Amino acid sequence: MGRTDRTGSTAPTDSGRAGVSRVVVVGGGFAGVSLLRRLESALPAGRAELAVVSPVDHLLYTSLVPQVCASTVEPRHLAVALRAVLRRTLLRLGDVVAADLSAHTVTVRSADATTRTVGWDRLVLAPGSVTRTLDVPGLDEHALGLKNLDEAVALRDHVLRRLELADAADDPRRRAALCTFVVVGGGYTGTELAAQMVGFTRHAAAAYQRLRPSDVRWLLVDHAPRVLHELAPALGHRAARVLAGRGVEVHLGTSVVEIGAEAVTLAAGGPTVRTRTGVPTHTVVWCAGVSPSPLVAALGLPTAHGRLIVDEFFRVPTADGVFALGDAAAVPDVTRGGAPAGQTAQHAIRQGRTAARNVAASLGYGSPRRYRHRDLGFVVDLGGRAAVANPFGLTLSGPPAALLTRAYHLAALPAGANRVRVATDWVLNSVLGQEITHFDESVPERAEIATSEHTRIYQPTR
């Protein structure tokens, strides 16, 4: 039996097998995959059916995404195949765009815009987050995001094409604008990106006939008073020294007030006196934080700062049989007095493991457990032999931190094949240098954040 949805396409209903519980997980990222791996062993195959809905067939290892932009790692090597890491979970390609929480169904929209209704006994919401955009004129049209592989590849190619255009430009002002790159957001993503890209673009510029490496200019802008403001101050100070040593111009206490196709306007100073500066540039990368997937708002469930409210067992209190975790959920961290856990892969992976116990317990297998996080510290790869890290509270920088950072990423990548590919990329790059080719035909000139991150597809839940 099917029903017609508001797009006019037929929506067949898939209700599962009688006597077998069905767990549907929304999102195959860090949280979803770590949960499903545990559930595959915790629930007997004959008693429970597992399904994951994801718009892509892979988990993206986001921590190394800046290395895709800097041509240190091949994009595909960060894509961990869901079909390889999940043994008995059915993968349904598509986006969940709505849910009927009383009928226990979700609506899945495929890439061709047809929809299908899928039934569940337990629903786990782990759709992660999207780039947080603000009400800055020109942001939607001109800024580039860095949340998925498409955006990373588009950014790398965009930057190389600006160098190509700069090389051909006769007007020195146009050439300078094309060689100027602005990163907004001095958190770990923006800091890693600026630190790694300055080296890559200078390496690339050396290969062009009319460009010199010193023509390339990178700016890192943040309204916070220091870089890596979400991490321990010692890491921020050390990272700032690396950025300064590489010639990245760091503008702290500074906001972006307007973005145009060929310039960005910055405002610095206190709330009363603001100095505005125009910076000619054709590239603004927006790394100013994340907000929960728009699916959360479409569901109409209670939220805190846009994240789904859950208890310490990951249960959504107002929706029977529904669990949520990862970036999209405000999971209380009992080690920090119940404050919402941070939006990091480290949290998402551990939450997945504990949430799996609790989903299994809700179906009669095992007993539930509260989420308790032990912080292992953070690693920030600044490219080359530079990194900062604070394992177990110990602050490291330079080659020891770089070694630890790379070892950590290899260990944390969820599949052996990806580990080997990434390690091979690192070795080849250290010997051969980064590749500087780009593919004009395959990548759109500019990928709008909303298009690339599918943020306009949601229907409000009835």
Ligand SMILES: Cc1cc2nc3c(=O)[nH]c(=O)nc-3n(C[C@H](O)[C@H](O)[C@H](O)COP(=O)(O)OP(=O)(O)OC[C@H]3O[C@@H](n4cnc5c(N)ncnc54)[C@H](O)[C@@H]3O)c2cc1C
């Ligand atoms: C560039 C970058 C670098 C980062 N570096 C680090 C780092 O070094 N260390 C660290 O700890 N954290 C890092 N993070 C943060 C980390 O990636 C997130 O905290 C983590 O991915 C959250 O896990 P998640 O499972 O909640 O979401 P994700 O891993 O993002 O997974 C969510 C999945 O849900 C899918 N999805 C979204 N909407 C729907 C829908 N409607 N229906 C079905 N599926 C949907 C998405 O496509 C995605 O596959 C980084 C993030 C970025 C963007």
